[in-house]
Amino acid sequence: MKKTTLLKKLLKDKEILLAPGAYDVLSGKIIEKSGFKAVYMTGYGTSASVLGQPDVGLLTMSEMVERARNLAEAVDVPVLADGDTGYGNPLNVIRTVREYEKAGVCAIQLEDQVFPKRCGHMLGRKVIPKDEMVQKIKAAVDTRRDDDFVIIARTDARTDHGLEEALERGKAYEEAGADLLFIESPESIEEMRLINKAFPNTPTLANMLEGGRTPIPPAHELEAMGFGIAIYCTGPLYAAALAVRQYMDHLKSQKTTSDFMDHLIAFPEFNSFIGLDEYNARGKKYDVK
Numbered sequence: 601m602k603k604t605t606l607l608k609k610l611l612k613d614k615e616i617l618l619a620p621g622a623y624d625v626l627s628g629k630i631i632e633k634s635g636f637k638a639v640y641m642t643g644y645g646t647s648a649s650v651l652g653q654p655d656v657g658l659l660t661m662s663e664m665v666e667r668a669r670n671l672a673e674a675v676d677v678p679v680l681a682d683g684d685t686g687y688g689n690p691l692n693v694i695r696t697v698r699e700y701e702k703a704g705v706c707a708i709q710l711e712d713q714v715f716p717k718r719c720g721h722m723l724g725r726k727v728i729p730k731d732e733m734v735q736k737i738k739a740a741v742d743t744r745r746d747d748d749f750v751i752i753a754r755t756d757a758r759t760d761h762g763l764e765e766a767l768e769r770g771k772a773y774e775e776a777g778a779d780l781l782f783i784e785s786p787e788s789i790e791e792m793r794l795i796n797k798a799f800p801n802t803p804t805l806a807n808m809l810e811g812g813r814t815p816i817p818p819a820h821e822l823e824a825m826g827f828g829i830a831i832y833c834t835g836p837l838y839a840a841a842l843a844v845r846q847y848m849d850h851l852k853s854q855k856t857t858s859d860f861m862d863h864l865i866a867f868p869e870f871n872s873f874i875g876l877d878e879y880n881a882r883g884k885k886y887d888v889k
Contacts, residue, residue: 604748607678607706610637611750611780611803616823621833623649624667625674626874627840632675633873641671641705642833643682649837657715661687665699672704680707680752680831685715689732690739697743697751707750709782710736712757712769725756730769734776741777752805753778758785759813767798774802780828781805785813789825792817796826803828810835 601609610617619638622628623645631639644655646667651658661684668681681700686693693710700708712733714726727733733753740751753773758766763786770781782805783795792815796804806827808816812834822830843863850860857864865873882888 602746602748603676603678603704604706604746604750607638607680607750608748608779610678611828614823616819616827617829618819619680619829619831620836621645621831622671622679623837623840625670627836628671628675628679629874631836632677636677638678638680638829639671639675640831640833641668641679641681642831642837643684644834645837646682657684659684661692661696661699665703668700668705669703678706679704680709680750681705683708683710685713685728686710686736686740688715690735693736693739694743697740697749701744701746701749706748707752707780708740709752709754710740711754711782711784712736712773725759727755727757727761727769730772733769734772737773737776737778750779751777752780752782754782754784754805756784758783758787758791763791763794767795770795770799774799778802782807787813789815789817792822792827793825800826806830808832808835810838 617638618636619640620631620636621640621642622631623642628639628641643659643664646664647653647655647659650663650667664682664684668679672679683696683700686696697708712727714728737751737753744751753776755766755769755773757769766783770783774781780803781799784807786792786795792806804827806822806829807814808830810816819830846863847857847860851857
């Protein structure tokens with residue numbers, strides 16, 4: 601089964617799909633090895649890991665595609681990738697969708713913010729006219745070569761324009777052909793329920809951003825509300841950042857890491873995890889000295 605077809609199937613299953621956020625290839629491999637059935641490539645985390653900068657539209661389409669390709673090649677599960685605003689008008693979206701699809705990801709997320717965009721839980725986000733976003737979605741749907749390649753339509757209208765406007769946009773994006781609807785940053789459990797009530801026939805996405813504007817109920821409650829997928833886009837990044845900071849604080853204060861080993865993955869285990877055993881086996885097969 602193609603990975604795109606698998607993703608479509610997972611989104612239609614009664615069980616909610618959980619897709620933690622990968623900010624680089626290593627984190628994506630950890631997500632897969634932990635047993636998750638999909639990986640979400642986060643623009644927020646990619647901007648932080650590649651540029652050391654906030655998610656405010658600084659990464660280019662080509663930079664995102666390169667990271668998406670590396671991630672999709674490294675894992676066997678479907679990858680859903682952040683495509684920001686599509687990097688321009690509907691004509692730019694055409695090229696963006698082609699490049700993302702060629703990169704091997706199974707879904708692209710397109711949002712209705714103005715450029716430069718901002719993280720979906722930051723204040724100060726502005727949205728483009730609804731009709732302009734509809735044309736972007738239509739361009740994306742018309743461009744994909746694989747009918748199972750998932751087009752995720754995200755609206756950021758809730759924060760500045762209210763839930764009613766966000767739902768109206770969601771309806772328009774659904775009619776334009778979006779496969780998965782992402783109503784960003786609802787601010788209560790009741791709003792999360794209303795989102796799913798509004799879209800009984802199209803899967804919906806819940807963004808579980810720790811410390812953000814949206815409540816974070818357990819997965820079974822999200823499933824009961826009707827969400828088809830939940831992404832945990834920043835948690836792995838925050839966990840890694842804290843772990844590195846704790847290591848640095850310890851080294852700075854103790855001037856040694858010999859008593860920190862219990863907090864680290866072992867050298868042989870890490871080498872095995874990233875595929876050294878398979879690499880050595882291939883070298884032996886082809887008589888590489």
